[in-house]
Amino acid sequence: MKVGLTGGIATGKSTVSRMLSERGAAIVDADVVAREVVEPGTEGASLIRERFGEGVFLPDGSLDRQSLGRIIFADKQAREDLNRLLHPLIIRRMEEETARRQAADPHCIVVWDTPLLIEESLTDRVDWVVVVYIPIALQQKRLMERDGIRAEEARSRMKAQMSIEEKKSFADILIDNSGTLAETERQVDALWQTLVSKNGSAQP
Numbered sequence: 596m597k598v599g600l601t602g603g604i605a606t607g608k609s610t611v612s613r614m615l616s617e618r619g620a621a622i623v624d625a626d627v628v629a630r631e632v633v634e635p636g637t638e639g640a641s642l643i644r645e646r647f648g649e650g651v652f653l654p655d656g657s658l659d660r661q662s663l664g665r666i667i668f669a670d671k672q673a674r675e676d677l678n679r680l681l682h683p684l685i686i687r688r689m690e691e692e693t694a695r696r697q698a699a700d701p702h703c704i705v706v707w708d709t710p711l712l713i714e715e716s717l718t719d720r721v722d723w724v725v726v727v728y729i730p731i732a733l734q735q736k737r738l739m740e741r742d743g744i745r746a747e748e749a750r751s752r753m754k755a756q757m758s759i760e761e762k763k764s765f766a767d768i769l770i771d772n773s774g775t776l777a778e779t780e781r782q783v784d785a786l787w788q789t790l791v792s793k794n795g796s797a798q799p
């Protein structure tokens with residue numbers, strides 16, 4: 596079984612995916628894979644160098660994430676270009692990782708922790724869509740606190756994605772992460788019970 600876990604930036608995907616991992620899920624994290632596909636010497640790194648130039652790389656050859664982030668969160672065309680270059684590489688690697696996990700354990704529950712699951716029309720690749728939701732004002736506050744950024748920058752990052760209100764409508768299951776972590780744990784327990792009971796049976 597393959598579950599797509601999504602939400603808006605800083606709504607709590609990593610928090611929920613950690614809780615699912617503790618219960619036995621196999622996590623495939625798109626942000627981690629996105630880092631792997633641009634490591635020095637990779638095809639991803641050369642594609643970025645061709646489009647964005649040497650200025651978005653550090654002297655040791657690694658990607659200057661801050662610099663590229665400043666460009667793509669402020670410029671829609673640049674963001675679409677980056678997505679077009681990297682997403683096929685990211686998706687391929689996520690599918691390979693999933694196949695590897697399922698070969699090792701056919702009954703495992705694989706969770707795709709993927710911020711852009713809905714924007715990139717990846718919902719058909721998963722059996723269930725779980726959206727981690729918090730209200731927009733709290734999203735902005737948590738993002739500013741976590742990344743130490745100002746309101747304006749937080750808003751520009753949030754605007755680079757479909758709004759969390761809109762994403763809600765794509766959910767098979769909604770996790771409300773606006774309360775305490777203990778409250779989220781309780782919802783994750785219920786989610787896990789549902790996934791385990793449906794594993795191997797009909798899709799939602």
Ligand SMILES: CC(C)(COP(=O)(O)OP(=O)(O)OC[C@H]1O[C@@H](n2cnc3c(N)ncnc32)[C@H](O)[C@@H]1O)[C@@H](O)C(=O)NCCC(=O)NCCS
Nearest residue numbers: 603604625626629660663664667678681685710711755756
């Ligand atoms: C622009 C980059 C270098 C900035 O790196 P940085 O370390 O500052 O951020 P990080 O990778 O941890 O991403 C943080 C969050 O930003 C959001 N985000 C990242 N990329 C994008 C994007 N292309 N469009 C919209 N939101 C994005 C996601 O919510 C993500 O969880 C990096 O995000 C990147 O390589 N993005 C392109 C790959 C991608 O689309 N990743 C998202 C998963 S498919």
Ligand SMILES: Nc1ncnc2c1ncn2[C@@H]1O[C@H](COP(=O)(O)OP(=O)(O)OP(=O)(O)O)[C@@H](O)[C@H]1O
Nearest residue numbers: 603604605606607608609610737741772774775776
């Ligand atoms: N229930 C909660 N109560 C208080 N703080 C929380 C809660 N859940 C998450 N947070 C905090 O909110 C921030 C965002 O959470 P998290 O990093 O899990 O979001 P994310 O959706 O994975 O973000 P990104 O899209 O950037 O990968 C973190 O600093 C986290 O510690």
